[in-house]
Amino acid sequence: xxxxxxxxxxxxxxxxxNEKKLQEVDSLWKxxxxxxxxxxxxxxxxxxxxQDTTEALAASTALVEGKLSKNLKKILKKIVAKDAHEQxxxxxxxxGGVIKDKLNLSCIHSPMVTELxxxxxxxxxxxxxxxxxxxxxxxCLGLAHSxxxxxxxxxxxxxxxxxxxxxxxLDDLDKELNNYIMRCREWYGWHFPELGKIITDNLTYCKxxxxxxxxxxxxxxxxxxxxxxxxxxxxKAAAEISMxxxxxxxxxxxxxxxxxxxxxxxxxxxxLYDYLKNRMMAIAPNLTVMVxxxxxxxxxxxxxxxxxxxxxxxxxxxxxxxxxxxxxxxxTKRDTPKFGLIYHASLVGQTTAKNKGKISRMLAxxxxxxxxxxxxxxxxxxxxxxxxxxKVETRLRHLEERGIRRISGTGKALARADKYQNKxxxxxxxxSGDSTLPAVSKKRKIQEVEEQEAExxxxxxxxxxxxxxxxxVEEDEPVKKKKKKKExxxxxxxxxxxxxxxxxxxxxxxxxxxxxx
Numbered sequence: 001x002x003x004x005x006x007x008x009x010x011x012x013x014x015x016x017x018n019e020k021k022l023q024e025v026d027s028l029w030k031x032x033x034x035x036x037x038x039x040x041x042x043x044x045x046x047x048x049x050x051q052d053t054t055e056a057l058a059a060s061t062a063l064v065e066g067k068l069s070k071n072l073k074k075i076l077k078k079i080v081a082k083d084a085h086e087q088x089x090x091x092x093x094x095x096g097g098v099i100k101d102k103l104n105l106s107c108i109h110s111p112m113v114t115e116l117x118x119x120x121x122x123x124x125x126x127x128x129x130x131x132x133x134x135x136x137x138x139x140c141l142g143l144a145h146s147x148x149x150x151x152x153x154x155x156x157x158x159x160x161x162x163x164x165x166x167x168x169x170l171d172d173l174d175k176e177l178n179n180y181i182m183r184c185r186e187w188y189g190w191h192f193p194e195l196g197k198i199i200t201d202n203l204t205y206c207k208x209x210x211x212x213x214x215x216x217x218x219x220x221x222x223x224x225x226x227x228x229x230x231x232x233x234x235x236k237a238a239a240e241i242s243m244x245x246x247x248x249x250x251x252x253x254x255x256x257x258x259x260x261x262x263x264x265x266x267x268x269x270x271x272l273y274d275y276l277k278n279r280m281m282a283i284a285p286n287l288t289v290m291v292x293x294x295x296x297x298x299x300x301x302x303x304x305x306x307x308x309x310x311x312x313x314x315x316x317x318x319x320x321x322x323x324x325x326x327x328x329x330x331x332t333k334r335d336t337p338k339f340g341l342i343y344h345a346s347l348v349g350q351t352t353a354k355n356k357g358k359i360s361r362m363l364a365x366x367x368x369x370x371x372x373x374x375x376x377x378x379x380x381x382x383x384x385x386x387x388x389x390x391k392v393e394t395r396l397r398h399l400e401e402r403g404i405r406r407i408s409g410t411g412k413a414l415a416r417a418d419k420y421q422n423k424x425x426x427x428x429x430x431x432s433g434d435s436t437l438p439a440v441s442k443k444r445k446i447q448e449v450e451e452q453e454a455e456x457x458x459x460x461x462x463x464x465x466x467x468x469x470x471x472x473v474e475e476d477e478p479v480k481k482k483k484k485k486k487e488x489x490x491x492x493x494x495x496x497x498x499x500x501x502x503x504x505x506x507x508x509x510x511x512x513x514x515x516x517x
Contacts (some may be wrong), residue, residue, distance in 0.1 A: 001106075003042060003089045004076075005120055008056060008140040009131060010049035011072060013079055014042040014120065015270035016089075025112050026365030035126025042120060044127055045078045056139070057146040064147075066094035068102060076103055089113045160283055166276045167297035173269045177481040180262045181206070188255050191215060191247045198231060203266050206259040208235075210330060213252045215239045286370035286385030290392075291345040291363070298341050299371075310375035317371070318342060318364035342367070347392055355399045363392055 001022075003014040016022065018041055021031055032038045048071065050056040056070070062069040076088075076099065087108045090096040096107030125133050127371055177517040181202045189196050192215040199205045204226060212221045218239035223232055280293040284306060287296040302320055303309035312320070321340030329336045342348060351359045366388035373384050 001087050001089060002045070002083060003113075003116065003120065005117065005124075006059075006091070007124065007128075007136075008143040009136055010047060010056075011059075011075055012044060012048075012128060013046045013075070014127070015045045016042055016116075022112050022116060025115050026213075028112070028115045029119060031121050035123050038119065038123040038127055042116075044129070046075070047128055047131075048075050049131075050139075053142050053146050056143050057150060060143060060147050061150060063092065063095065066092065066098065068095070068098045073102070076105065088115065091117050105290075109161075118310065160300055163279050163283060163297050163302040164305075165273060165274065166279065167294070167301050170269065170272055170276065170294075173265060173272070177202075177262065177265055177269065180258065180265070184209070184255065184258050184262060187258070189244075191244045192239065192242050193244050193250075194242055195235060198234050198238060199227070203263065210256050210259040210263070213256060214247075214273075215242055271412065281382075282380075285373070285380060285382035286372040286374050286388075287367065289382045289385030290367050290370050291342060295341060295345050298344075298395060299367075302341065306371070306375045310372045312368070312371075314361075314365040314368040315352055315369050318360055329346045339364075347389070347396065352400070355396070358399060359392065359396055366392055391499055 001016040001019055003016060005012045005014060007278065021041060022028065030037075031041050050059065059071060062072075087106050088096075088099065089101065090107050090109055091113070093109040099105055100107050120127060125131070136220065171231075184206060185196050188209055193494050195205070195208070195215075199208060206228050208223055211223060211226065212218055216239070218236050222233070227235065276297060277288075277293045280288045280296055284296055284300070287299075290296070291299070299320060300306050300309055303312060309317070319337055319340045320342070322337040325337040325342075328334075338357040339348065342360055342364055343356075345363060347363055348356055348360050368506050370385045370388060373379075
C-alpha cells in the first residue's frame with residue numbers, strides 16, 4: 001500500500017512495509033514513537049519539493065478545495081502508475097474520489113489511514129531525508145501566511161483603517177467650518193449686518209465677502225457669477241442704506257483671509273467626501289447601499305474595524321452610538337433607545353415617528369447581514385445590499401399604507417375611496433333647540449292634565465274623609481270626659497258611705513262591753 005502525504009515543502013509518497021501492524025489502530029501510535037520504529041513501518045519512495053511559495057500556495061488551495069493540481073497529477077502518473085495494483089491511502093476522501101475518477105487508481109480513506117497520517121506527521125523529519133527542520137519550519141510559516149492571505153482576499157483596497165481616519169477627519173472639518181463661518185458672519189456683520197439675512201448659504205457668503213470686501217464696493221462690483229440677479233440687486237440696495245459701522249482696511253483684509261480659509265476647507269471637505277465615498281464602495285459596497293457612506297463609515301469607526309462590526313449582532317448594530325442612553329435607561333428602569341447611529345440613515349429618516357422603531361429594527365437586521373457579507377464574503381458586488389434595501393422599502397411602504405387599508409376582512413385590499421361629489425344642502429333653523437324643556441306633543445299634554453286633575457280629586461276626597469274622622473274624634477272626647485267625671489263622683493260617694501258605717505258598728509260593740517262590765 002502507498003501513502004500520499006502532503007507537506008509545506010512538497011508531496012511525499014511512502015511505501016508501507018508492514019501492513020499487518022496497521023490493523024491495530026489503537027496501538028499504531030506506539031510504532032511511531034521513534035524515527036527508527038517509524039522507518040520499519042513506512043519508507044519514503046518519492047519526494048517532490050515545491051519550487052517556490054506560489055507553487056505551494058496553488059497546491060494547498062487545490063487540496064483545500066478537493067481538486068487535483070497539475071503537479072500532483074504528474075507525480076501520480078509517474079510514480080503510482082507503476083504500482084497500479086496497490087491501494088493509495090489519502091487523507092481526504094474527496095481528493096481520493098477525484099484521483100479515482102481521473103487516474104483510475106484505487107484510493108482508501110479510513111480511521112486506520114488517519115492514524116497512519118498522524119504517525120507520519122509526528123516523525124516527518126526522520127522519514128524525509130535531506131530536509132532540515134529550520135527550512136521546514138520556514139516553509140510552513142510562509143505557506144500559512146500565503147494561504148491565510150488568499151483565504152481572506154487580502155488587498156490594500158480592503159484596509160478599513162483609512163475609512164476610520166477619513167470619517168473622523170470629516171467630522172473635525174465640519175466642526176471647524178462651523179466655528180469659522182460663525183466667526184466670519186459675526187465679524188463682517190458689524191460692518192454689513194444686512195448681508196447675513198439676504199445670503200443664507202455660508203460658502204456663497206464667504207465668496208461674496210472675499211470678492212467685494214468693503215460694503216461701499218458692492219455698487220461698483222459685479223457678483224453675478226456668485227449671486228443670482230434678484231439677490232444681487234437686494235444686496236446692492238441694502239449696502240447703500242446699511243446701518244453697519246465703518247471698519248479699516250486692515251480689518252477687511254483679516255476678514256478676507258478668514259473667508260479664504262473657509263473656502264479652502266470647504267473644497268478640501270468636498271474632496272475628502274468623494275474619497276470616503278469611493279473607499280466605502282470598495283470595502284463595504286453592500287453596507288454603503290443599505291445605509292449610505294456616511295452612516296456606514298461611522299458604524300465602522302465606532303466598532304473599530306469592519307471585521308469587529310461584523311461580529312456584532314443586529315440588536316447591537318441598531319443601538320450602536322447610543323450607549324449612554326442605553327445604560328441610563330437600564331439604570332433608571334425606563335425604555336431603552338430604539339436607534340443609534342442608524343437613525344441618520346435615509347430609510348429611517350423618511351418614515352413617520354410611529355414607524356421609526358420598526359424600520360430601524362428591520363434595517364439593522366439587514367445591515368448586519370450586509371456587513372458580514374462585505375467583511376467575510378468573496379464577492380465585491382452590491383447586489384445583496386440592493387435586494388435587502390428593496391425589502392426594507394417594501395416593508396416601509398406596507399407600514400405607511402396600513403392606515404388606509406380595510407379594517408374588516410383580510411386587510412390585503414385597499415379601501416375604495418368613492419368619487420367626491422359636492423352636495424349643497426339648505427339648512428333651516430330649528431327653534432326647538434332654544435328651550436331646555438323636553439318637547440311633548442299636544443295629545444300627551446292633554447292626557448297628562450287629565451291624569452293630574454284626577455289625582456287632585458282623589459287627594460281632595462281623601463283629605464275630606466280624614467278631616468271628618470278628626471272632627472268626630474274631637475266631639476266624642478268631651479262626652480267621654482263627662483262620663484268619667486260622673487263615675488268618679490259615684491265612686492267617691494260610695495266610699496264615704498262605707499267609711500261612715502264602719503265606725504258606728506265599732507262604737508256599739510264598745511258600749512255593749514262596758515255595760516256588761
